[in-house]
Amino acid sequence: MNKAVRYVLVLAGAMLILQTASAEERADQLNAQYKEAKAKKDMEHGVNYICEAAALDPKKYGKKCDSARSYVADHLKQYQADLGTGRFELQNKDYRGAIRDLSKIEFGPLRDEAQRLITQARAQQSGAPSPDDLSRQALHAAQLSYERGDFAQAVIQANSVTTENLKPDAAQMLNNIRIYNATLAQAEALEQSGDYKAAQQKYSFATAINPNGPGSIPQRQHHLETLLNAPPPPAAQPAVPAQADAKKGKAVTAQIDNTANEKRALAEARAAEARGDDQTALARFTRVLAIDGRQSEALAGKERILNKLRGDPKALEDMLTGGIESFYSSHFIEANDAIALYLRAGGVRSKGAAHFYLGATFLSEAILAGPGDKGKQESLRQNAQQEFALAQQESYRPIENEVSPRILTEWKKSGNQQ
Numbered sequence: 001m002n003k004a005v006r007y008v009l010v011l012a013g014a015m016l017i018l019q020t021a022s023a024e025e026r027a028d029q030l031n032a033q034y035k036e037a038k039a040k041k042d043m044e045h046g047v048n049y050i051c052e053a054a055a056l057d058p059k060k061y062g063k064k065c066d067s068a069r070s071y072v073a074d075h076l077k078q079y080q081a082d083l084g085t086g087r088f089e090l091q092n093k094d095y096r097g098a099i100r101d102l103s104k105i106e107f108g109p110l111r112d113e114a115q116r117l118i119t120q121a122r123a124q125q126s127g128a129p130s131p132d133d134l135s136r137q138a139l140h141a142a143q144l145s146y147e148r149g150d151f152a153q154a155v156i157q158a159n160s161v162t163t164e165n166l167k168p169d170a171a172q173m174l175n176n177i178r179i180y181n182a183t184l185a186q187a188e189a190l191e192q193s194g195d196y197k198a199a200q201q202k203y204s205f206a207t208a209i210n211p212n213g214p215g216s217i218p219q220r221q222h223h224l225e226t227l228l229n230a231p232p233p234p235a236a237q238p239a240v241p242a243q244a245d246a247k248k249g250k251a252v253t254a255q256i257d258n259t260a261n262e263k264r265a266l267a268e269a270r271a272a273e274a275r276g277d278d279q280t281a282l283a284r285f286t287r288v289l290a291i292d293g294r295q296s297e298a299l300a301g302k303e304r305i306l307n308k309l310r311g312d313p314k315a316l317e318d319m320l321t322g323g324i325e326s327f328y329s330s331h332f333i334e335a336n337d338a339i340a341l342y343l344r345a346g347g348v349r350s351k352g353a354a355h356f357y358l359g360a361t362f363l364s365e366a367i368l369a370g371p372g373d374k375g376k377q378e379s380l381r382q383n384a385q386q387e388f389a390l391a392q393q394e395s396y397r398p399i400e401n402e403v404s405p406r407i408l409t410e411w412k413k414s415g416n417q418q
Contacts, residue, residue, distance in 0.1 A: 033049040047072050050065050082105055082114075136163070138158070141157045180209045185376060205283060208286045285301040306345055309341075352391045356398055360403065
């Protein structure tokens with residue numbers, strides 16, 4: 001063997017020794033990292049370190065890798081049981097037991113959930129309310145505020161509900177408030193324009209949503225009843241003293257008989273209910289309650305119709321269909337009343353469509369409001385956007401060739417297209 005060949009072989013052997021030494025050193029370093037991870041109870045990373053070391057030096061670390069993998073697999077399986085036990089103990093207010101068993105979950109994909117439940121258990125153990133308790137308290141407070149007509153406070157409290165299973169109740173309350181406020185604004189606009197009958201219908205619908213809502217609706221309805229039932233103005237007469245005019249005015253006012261109005265509204269409610277016109281019947285019962293909030297027949301009738309609608313999905317769907325037909329006929333007051341009542345009575349099957357067409361109704365009214373009433377236009381557009389958002393939450397998509405391009409443009413601008 002010549003000198004050059006011998007040199008190459010010696011050099012190759014030296015390089016192999018260096019590479020082997022380098023691999024062994026790297027394997028030892030990985031083993032050290034494994035021990036550190038194990039000490040920190042971070043076995044997910046630890047098993048990666050030791051098995052990488054085994055790939056470099058299988059004779060030295062192969063069995064250790066197999067043992068670590070087996071350890072991780074066994075513990076991950078046990079952690080499933082520990083998590084279930086901890087949840088059960090937490091639900092049954094065994095906070096100490098829950099903390100003990102959840103603390104056994106030291107690594108793996110369940111650890112974050114275990115830590116969240118431990119935090120909840122410790123909070124409840126110390127007497128602090130859990131997020132679920134806080135949401136229940138907020139929803140209860142919102143319901144009380146809503147029932148007494150304090151909508152501003154009800155909105156704040158309902159928006160504080162964070163628990164998923166309570167959010168639908170809070171959202172329904174917020175939706176009722178939006179519909180109530182929009183209906184009240186429409187009623188006021190109709191009253192100002194002199195359309196007292198349509199305004200009265202709107203006020204009645206608002207009280208059907210919440211008889212204790214803001215806006216002094218009973219007083220407004222009483223005032224409209226006075227205007228609607230007042231006799232026509234007499235022919236011009238010679239001037240008389242102011243005192244005589246005052247006495248005459250008092251005499252006209254004295255002729256307003258609330259009892260007669262109540263009886264007439266009750267008769268109309270009975271007739272409407274008998275012919276199956278639940279929407280009109282509900283409006284008339286509500287008118288009676290505006291005169292006498294304790295009138296037993298009206299209270300029972302209102303509750304009977306709402307319960308009937310809640311228990312008759314077909315009747316609800318028919319009401320929604322009628323509302324949508326009214327929308328396409330440009331009868332926006334009737335459309336608003338029917339669709340909002342569908343949602344108020346708990347319609348579910350076509351909830352997305354109801355929210356969309358209620359938004360389309362608000363938007364159509366905004367378009368027709370005219371440039372002189374910017375405040376009303378803006379309020380109606382905001383209501384439309386809110387309804388479009390609720391429709392999007394229900395994954396509803398309109399059939400584009402059946403809806404006005406102007407409404408579709410606003411729908412698309414709202415960011416509800418995915």
